[in-house]
Amino acid sequence: MLEIKNLHARIADEGTEIIRGLNLTVAKGEVAAIMGPNGSGKSTLSYILAGREDYEVTEGDILFNGESILEMDPAERAASGIFLAFQYPMEIPGVATMEFLKVAMNAQRKARGEEPLKVPELLKKVKDAAGTLQMDMGMLKRPLNVGFSGGEKKRAEILQMKLLEPKLCVMDETDSGLDIDALKIVSDGVNALRSPDRAIVVITHYQRLLEHIVPDSVHVLYKGQIIKSGDKSLALDLEANGYAGVIGEAA
Amino acid sequence: MNIQTPIKNTPAELALIDAFGERLALLPGDGEVMLKRDAAIEAIKAGLPTRRIESWHYTDLRRLLTKVPAFDGGLAAKPVAPLIEGSPVLTVLNGVAGKPVVVEGVSATPVAEKLGDGTYAPALGAQGADDAIGALNSAFVADGWLLEIADGTVLEKPVEVQNVQAGGQVHTRFAAKIGNGVTATIVERQTGSGDALVSSIDNVVIGDGSEVTWLIVQEQPDTATHFGQFNAWIGKDARFTLFVMNAGGKLVRQEIRVVTKGEGSDFQLRGVDLLHGDTHTDVTMVLDHAVPHTGSREIIRNVVTGKARGVFQGRINVHQVAQKTDAKMACNTLLLSDDGEFSTKPELEIFADDVACGHGATVTEIDHAHLFYLMARGIDEKTARGLLVKAFVAEVIEELEDEALVEALEARLDGWFAEHG
Numbered sequence: 001m002l003e004i005k006n007l008h009a010r011i012a013d014e015g016t017e018i019i020r021g022l023n024l025t026v027a028k029g030e031v032a033a034i035m036g037p038n039g040s041g042k043s044t045l046s047y048i049l050a051g052r053e054d055y056e057v058t059e060g061d062i063l064f065n066g067e068s069i070l071e072m073d074p075a076e077r078a079a080s081g082i083f084l085a086f087q088y089p090m091e092i093p094g095v096a097t098m099e100f101l102k103v104a105m106n107a108q109r110k111a112r113g114e115e116p117l118k119v120p121e122l123l124k125k126v127k128d129a130a131g132t133l134q135m136d137m138g139m140l141k142r143p144l145n146v147g148f149s150g151g152e153k154k155r156a157e158i159l160q161m162k163l164l165e166p167k168l169c170v171m172d173e174t175d176s177g178l179d180i181d182a183l184k185i186v187s188d189g190v191n192a193l194r195s196p197d198r199a200i201v202v203i204t205h206y207q208r209l210l211e212h213i214v215p216d217s218v219h220v221l222y223k224g225q226i227i228k229s230g231d232k233s234l235a236l237d238l239e240a241n242g243y244a245g246v247i248g249e250a251a
Numbered sequence: 252m253n254i255q256t257p258i259k260n261t262p263a264e265l266a267l268i269d270a271f272g273e274r275l276a277l278l279p280g281d282g283e284v285m286l287k288r289d290a291a292i293e294a295i296k297a298g299l300p301t302r303r304i305e306s307w308h309y310t311d312l313r314r315l316l317t318k319v320p321a322f323d324g325g326l327a328a329k330p331v332a333p334l335i336e337g338s339p340v341l342t343v344l345n346g347v348a349g350k351p352v353v354v355e356g357v358s359a360t361p362v363a364e365k366l367g368d369g370t371y372a373p374a375l376g377a378q379g380a381d382d383a384i385g386a387l388n389s390a391f392v393a394d395g396w397l398l399e400i401a402d403g404t405v406l407e408k409p410v411e412v413q414n415v416q417a418g419g420q421v422h423t424r425f426a427a428k429i430g431n432g433v434t435a436t437i438v439e440r441q442t443g444s445g446d447a448l449v450s451s452i453d454n455v456v457i458g459d460g461s462e463v464t465w466l467i468v469q470e471q472p473d474t475a476t477h478f479g480q481f482n483a484w485i486g487k488d489a490r491f492t493l494f495v496m497n498a499g500g501k502l503v504r505q506e507i508r509v510v511t512k513g514e515g516s517d518f519q520l521r522g523v524d525l526l527h528g529d530t531h532t533d534v535t536m537v538l539d540h541a542v543p544h545t546g547s548r549e550i551i552r553n554v555v556t557g558k559a560r561g562v563f564q565g566r567i568n569v570h571q572v573a574q575k576t577d578a579k580m581a582c583n584t585l586l587l588s589d590d591g592e593f594s595t596k597p598e599l600e601i602f603a604d605d606v607a608c609g610h611g612a613t614v615t616e617i618d619h620a621h622l623f624y625l626m627a628r629g630i631d632e633k634t635a636r637g638l639l640v641k642a643f644v645a646e647v648i649e650e651l652e653d654e655a656l657v658e659a660l661e662a663r664l665d666g667w668f669a670e671h672g
Binding site for chain 2: 052073074077078083090095
């Protein structure tokens with residue numbers, strides 16, 4: 001489903017190369033975890049997948065269902081089924097959460113040639129999804145993410161993911177800022193989305209999240225490259241012994 | 252030091268002087284009213300303000316006012332649908348007041364009547380040498396409405412006053428004497444269809460303990476010149492909110508002059524300026540905190556597109572006796588075009604020593620991180636930009652808290668974006 005081939009990317013403004021020949025393949029139905037120390041390029045990778053303009057791809061390609069996405073803008077990527085759950089979801093004053101959900105869901109439906117949802121249908125979908133995430137509907141009347149706690153913001157991201165039903169979910173440090181209870185709710189939300197048709201990329205620092213969202217594959221990102229891949233036991237190994245060993249091996 | 256020499260009048264000034272000569276016989280009022288009119292036209296003969304006059308620095312009226320239309324445009328102006336359905340509407344069409352409407356607790360008198368019997372004379376005249384709008388309006392004002400709202404009146408629906416032009420010159424006044432303990436919302440529409448020169452002055456006195464909201468919705472066509480002036484005096488423990496939306500006009504100046512007269516009074520100004528095309532819009536406020544224990548907040552949000560130029564001047568004078576004044580002013584501009592510009596001049600003049608006063612101004616573009624976030628959810632760039640721009644001004648509108656008003660204003664906003672966004 002996702003193939004990243006020899007990807008090189010740099011910060012558009014100043015030219016610092018962050019991703020330096022990254023290769024990664026994630027199959028349909030697979031949950032892949034990407035781990036790595038700070039500054040290894042994890043968040044950058046997630047932004048590049050979503051199409052953020054601040055980064056410039058200089059070499060290599062990203063194929064999604066066999067087609068390059070490099071020429072697509074973020075909205076086109078989203079409409080094609082790529083979803084990024086942000087590490088730090090944006091607070092957007094003046095845009096009501098409910099209105100935003102409506103516009104986003106209908107924009108994607110439109111891009112896929114489907115009829116827009118009517119308000120009662122939409123409300124029902126949102127209510128059901130919010131219920132499973134134990135979110136208060138009152139929150140959705142507020143401006144998008146404004147004044148939400150860290151945990152509420154992450155839940156709102158998962159809510160959007162549930163409602164938009166993407167084919168590829170990229171989750172950037174979804175566990176950061178979550179207490180144990182919230183971590184459980186968010187993980188259950190993600191697990192409910194596991195399906196043979198959907199791939200999930202979980203970016204995280206810690207093994208903790210992977211106890212809840214058990215990955216099929218684990219990849220270590222260091223200095224902009226995947227330096228080691230394995231199954232879930234690799235995550236346990238990293239937790240026990242740190243990154244030093246793996247980095248040493250690769251060097 | 253300077254020797255005053257008579258200036259050579261500009262074509263616009265000459266047109267105004269000529270119009271006064273032609274119009275004089277038709278203007279209501281004699282005696283004191285006529286003396287005030289004469290004095291006012293003398294002020295215009297002395298020259299419209301230029302950028303050398305500090306309060307007109309960003310709006311060089313002498314240079315910018317190039318066209319003065321003939322007095323009578325010849326077409327009939329029609330009332331517009333009220334902002335809030337079912338509101339009682341008092342119209343001024345092509346400068347002439349329509350029929351009064353009956354609202355309990357409110358009496359409405361055409362200003363022409365008050366000019367005719369001379370009782371309106373004290374309200375005429377320029378307030379100082381830089382008061383070009385006061386002078387222009389005093390010279391030519393022909394009609395408008397004087398509202399008197401009785402003590403304790405609670406208005407269920409807003410009363411709407413409309414100043415609608417179909418070309419030509421229109422010089423109007425809306426005055427309101429609002430009693431004590433009144434709860435009221437007044438909507439003022441400034442609109443029309445012609446290549447007009449409009450001046451419109453409001454004088455509003457707010458009684459003790461009243462809660463009043465006044466909205467000015469200015470949607471003149473791109474061809475019109477619009478000069479507004481809003482004067483208010485706020486009584487003890489009264490709360491007054493002024494909302495001003497400018498969404499049209501070729502050359503616009505809206506002056507706001509407010510005095511907190513009674514202790515415990517509160518003034519809120521919310522402004523939305525939607526600027527497009529090759530237009531010039533100036534909002535200039537002078538607020539006097541004249542007594543102790545009064546508060547004010549001013550929030551102005553501007554959206555600048557095309558080659559539009561905008562100005563906000565906000566001056567807060569805190570008098571020496573006005574201890575415990577709490578005043579904050581913010582002017583935020585979203586600049587959406589490289590050819591647009593916005594000038595902001597906040598001024599605080601504080602003579603009291605125990606006050607909390609502040610101001611801030613920002614000029615920004617659309618936040619790219621916000622745009623990316625919305626697009627990453629599948630919202631195309633144009634729609635995402637539209638959402639963010641609307642959000643920027645909707646924040647101010649939503650503070651009005653009255654749902655019907657918020658909805659009606661957001662509909663005006665959507666209309667503007669559909670046309671110019």
